Amino acid sequence: MRVPTLRDVAELAGVHPATASRALNAATRNLVNGDTAARVARAAAKLGYTPNPIARSLKTSRSGSVGVVIPDLTNPLFPPIVRGIDDVLSAGGFNALIVNTDNDSAREDLQVASLRARQVEGLIIGTARLDDPLLHRLVRDACPVVLINRRVDTPSLPSVTGDDATGVDLALRHLAGLGHRRIAHLAGPQWTSTGQVRLRAYRQGVAELGLVDSPDLVVVCEQWTESEGAAGLTRLLARDTGCTAVLAGNDLVALGCYDVMRERNIACPETLSIVGFNDMPIVDKLRPSLTTVHVPHYQVGAEAARLLLERIADAAAPVKSVLLPLRLVVRDSTAAPPPVG
Amino acid sequence: MRVPTLRDVAELAGVHPATASRALNAATRNLVNGDTAARVARAAAKLGYTPNPIARSLKTSRSGSVGVVIPDLTNPLFPPIVRGIDDVLSAGGFNALIVNTDNDSAREDLQVASLRARQVEGLIIGTARLDDPLLHRLVRDACPVVLINRRVDTPSLPSVTGDDATGVDLALRHLAGLGHRRIAHLAGPQWTSTGQVRLRAYRQGVAELGLVDSPDLVVVCEQWTESEGAAGLTRLLARDTGCTAVLAGNDLVALGCYDVMRERNIACPETLSIVGFNDMPIVDKLRPSLTTVHVPHYQVGAEAARLLLERIADAAAPVKSVLLPLRLVVRDSTAAPPPVG
DNA sequence: TCCAGTTCCGCAACCGATTGCCGAAGGAGT
């Protein structure tokens, strides 16, 4: 049994397909007599008609879908974001096509090309590296884009991120308040805006709070991963800086610290306090549970989707970027520094 | 600047669009002269032509996409599965449309209808409840389907799952080997095959190993969630069964147990051993790290995608179900039972 | 020289919906 088409509906209702189309489409229904519209609607219901979105897309060149480009869905950071995106998108009649790039820019190019071939009406990108030629191409082609998590200098690109600077400040104040003076920072990759912003905020906070300021206290990790975090802390410890607290670039990096501390029998928080960033799911279940800066991931996704829908509806809409407020979640991985001597 | 179409390519190459189409399509390339084909290929490259998949789909009525139906992407179980699906699918030239149902069957119906309207060529379903009318409709309509994680009685439905029975057996033998005699089971929802299979395997294992067998030792959770797990353990403890180990229906349920144990100051594993199921990401980072049955989630997804692609390529292919081998990962949440008295 | 058999490519009809354009019908106003 074939799936019913518009022509079938039209035939059953005794009208021309064009009329049926208008009757079924809310925006054009006023062009059709009420009775006729009702008749068509009944015919459609009787046949269980669903419009073929492929055919519609072909004609209207609007696909009703947007691409979501992330490094890796397996990173616990992203599922809540994607969920937020998806919920807002489907409420708006759109759907998300999710692709993973594994932070490989060649792969990213391919994926984006594939998405555009599939006629996505916009893109939400969570993989922006600073100065990414891909992004320039996208703005040149006037493809609606919203960045999440990371930002770039191009002011024409809207973005949704957490207010990282304030987040870092909250963390530093918390540690300083506990009495810490030598606070290290395991910074994230400097080819991401997040890595840069957090590092800059760290430096500023250290200065403002009058903490010990030394280049030895900063280690840059090349990836936002557990293993890089572990390597980072190892390097930091080798420098013998006497630091009593570590501000990790994000939770994954903090997890790496946990590994190293367990391995070396360093007591947390008694000997070394750790603060993470993101408040990923489950970090409250670690032992010690992780003190971290909470980022409202679901809202990040939801807000990004809203922004994108706005831009799709009206390409001339003003470019706005959203900075979501963060808050510090104090748990068990931070405490007063050990008494000196 | 308009995006180039097949007609543009044809014009540049000086041939008819039909010829260009054949030249560009590997399967029909042998119908055109080698030189011509090369000329067309060059023209396409020069224009940066990419075929419009929408138009192609409309004509061929093959969309190149499959639907992936899961309860909630936010559940840490699913990202690896989805990743496995996506990797295999894209290697096969397909792409995944992911939808969340939140275990709401009305929503599931809607989502599946939407997917089918979008002409998906097949479905991977991770939300099957036993005796789901939706599944009957799908087999009736000859829509290629592969089930993951859960199974149903209908033998015409291929599925990919872990070998749960063996997994439960491994866990029980491990606990019995440590000396436990009263092992409780926080069973999962009995409207899922996984919940049923694991409970059945538990009963059989208890009998085979000669462990204490009592209905008091079984509590059924209504959802695979942390809160249900907590509620379950609370109920179990209220029964005062004297059990020394708990086999949780899955890791989320085990997490709920952790909450209760922490709250009540029950030492794990000294007083109560816990075994989970799934080996979700991060459970190795809990304190105590969780002993659990490892399910190869990525492979589950990959295998399901392979099966589905097979069925799509050949609807008459034999229906096979895959049972992936599991292994027990012993960590710190299990130990010998406390000495009696 | 003529015929049969290939090889190659163009023609045109699709797939299923949308939409600009136009004509028919009906109502109101003078």
Next chain:
DNA sequence: ACTCCTTCGGCAATCGGTTGCGGAACTGGA
């Protein structure tokens, strides 16, 4: 009675590929 305007709905083109069919050109054999 006649004109003008509005409302309604049909016609046909269109989106961008794919594919069955048939014809032209060319090959080789007798």
